[in-house]
Amino acid sequence: MTVQTRAPLVPFLPDSAPFSPEQRAWLNGFFAGVFSADAPPGATALSAADSAAFLPAPAEEDDAPWHDAAMPIDERMKLAEGKPLARRMMAAMAQQDCGQCGYLCDTYSKAIASGAEPKLNLCAPGGKETVRMLKQLAAELDGAPAPAAEAAAAPKTAPAQGAPGTRENPADVTFLGRFRLNGEGSEKETWHVDFDLEGSGLDYAVGDSFGLFPVNDPDLVAQVLAALHAPADFPIGDSTLEDVLTRDVCLKSPPDTLFTLISYLTGGTRRATAKALAAGGDPDGDAALLDVLAALEKFPGIRPDPEAVIECLEPLQPRLYSISSSPMATPGKLSLTVDTVRYDHAGRTRHGVCSTFLAGRVA
Ligand SMILES: Cc1cc2nc3c(=O)[nH]c(=O)nc-3n(C[C@H](O)[C@H](O)[C@H](O)COP(=O)(O)OP(=O)(O)OC[C@H]3O[C@@H](n4cnc5c(N)ncnc54)[C@H](O)[C@@H]3O)c2cc1C
Structure with a gap:
């Protein structure tokens, strides 16, 4: 005759529990050890790193409720609380997916979290509050290897050095000329600007943006x-x-x-x-x-x-402009339509760096 003993009930934290995956893994391991009938005396839970090694990589998180450029940063960070580091870093970005940093908000944050991208100051629209938050979050990286799941999700390397026309390997193009699109006396100052791409190795398709490194006034x-x-x-x-x-x-x-x-x-x-x-x-x-x-x-x-x-000081960042020409209509040429930024403050006119560079200084 055998006596069937009831298996001990082992508490298990569901995915919806308000813990990070590492915390959940540690707690579930702890409960399994403590509540298991076979647990040897003195059994302890696995370390977070050991537990993580047994966990399957979490499925790619598609939901990013903070991905709203109109949402203030403190609200975005609150929504990302308890998420893996790369997700919290993404919430710190300006959420514009503008590409000025050379990435999207999601891929830039993954590149930082994986260690592939050391620069924390590339999110131009996020300004100082994004830099401050990224610096705070990056302190979690110090001395600690990037979590495997985050490293795997990040791009392997920065954009190839060899490809011309990247942020890391910019190409030279020739300025052809510009003309103002607004009539005399108009308050707006919008310019049509033309470049020759010959010899630059650059190519584009309709809908692409063109990044430019300006120089200061x-x-x-x-x-x-x-x-x-x-x-x-x-x-x-x-x-x-x-x-x-x-x-x-x-x-x-x-x-x-x-x-x-x-x-x-x-x-x-x-x-x-x-x-x-x-x-x-x-x-x-x-x-x-x-x-x-x-x-x-x-x-x-x-x-x-x-x-x-x-x-x-921060490095001078490139600016992006939507290309307003078609390679079918003007092969080898590229045109931009640029709205000039100028505003007065404290008795001094401030000039947008790149728009005024294109409107006047580039020759
Ligand atoms: C994907 C993409 C495509 C774009 N396409 C175009 C395009 O086709 N054409 C175009 O003109 N622009 C375009 N832009 C915007 C462009 O990249 C620049 O941001 C814009 O030209 C201003 O750059 P700047 O260097 O002249 O100004 P900056 O020197 O960067 O100054 C702009 C900053 O000045 C401040 N500012 C501006 N006005 C005021 C004000 N009245 N009071 C107080 N502060 C103020 C703001 O902080 C603003 O962010 C695009 C941007 C992106 C991301």
Whole structure:
């Protein structure tokens, strides 16, 4: 005669439980160990890494309820709470899938989480709040290998160096000319701009976008040099300060690190203001409209080391434009329709970097 004993009931957390897959795996392993009749004394649950090794890779998550460019970042991050790192990084992006970073929001976040993309500052429309959130999330990566499922889902490498016309390997095209599309006296300033693609190795199809690396306005560069009290030929690596300010760095929104630098050079209330700005605060209600020049002029008299300032600034990013020509109609040529960005703030006209480059400076 045998006695049938009832198998012990082992609690099991369903997928809908409010835990990350790693936490769920650890807890289910723990429950299995503790509630199993055969568990040897002293049995312990597997580590998260060991449990993860036994888990099948989670199915690709298609749902991204935060993928709404109109949703504020704190709401997006709340919706992504408890999700794997790459998903939370995606929620930190601007959700525009604009391609300016060279990826989509989803693939950029996977590339960062897998370690394939080290740059955290490529999401131009996300601005400083995206950079701040990505830096915070990236702290989870430090020293820890990327979770296997995330690494597998990310692109294997950055775009191939060999292919011309990528962000990493831009091609040279020839500027042919431009003409203004608006009538005399119009408030709008829209330009038709033509390029010759011959010899560039570039090709396109209708509906593609064209990415351009602009250069900064020389007048703005001159004003920044004056605010820094630094000579144009101050050496920065193999280049000069003027050249780096013109071609390499973004003179728009000042990064938090610039205010941190300024906080070391000031005292009293000025230091408190710089510290607050570095922490994302807005002590004087003007943070949204400070560009690099306005940030330097807000703290008159400071003489930061020019190289330290350059190290604080973000790289100048390419801008995308929808191609408004067809290769069938104008083979080898490419046209853009560009709306010029200009607006006044605090007694100074601000010029959009790339649109005014195309509207006037490129020749
Ligand atoms: C896929 C894609 C396709 C695009 N296609 C086109 C196109 O065909 N044609 C086109 O013209 N643009 C297009 N754009 C937009 C283009 O990429 C640039 O963003 C645009 O030209 C502005 O760039 P900029 O460098 O001149 O301005 P920036 O120097 O980047 O300045 C723009 C920023 O200035 C600020 N700003 C602007 N106006 C004001 C204001 N009144 N008050 C306060 N702040 C303000 C805002 O922060 C804004 O983000 C496209 C963008 C994408 C993502």
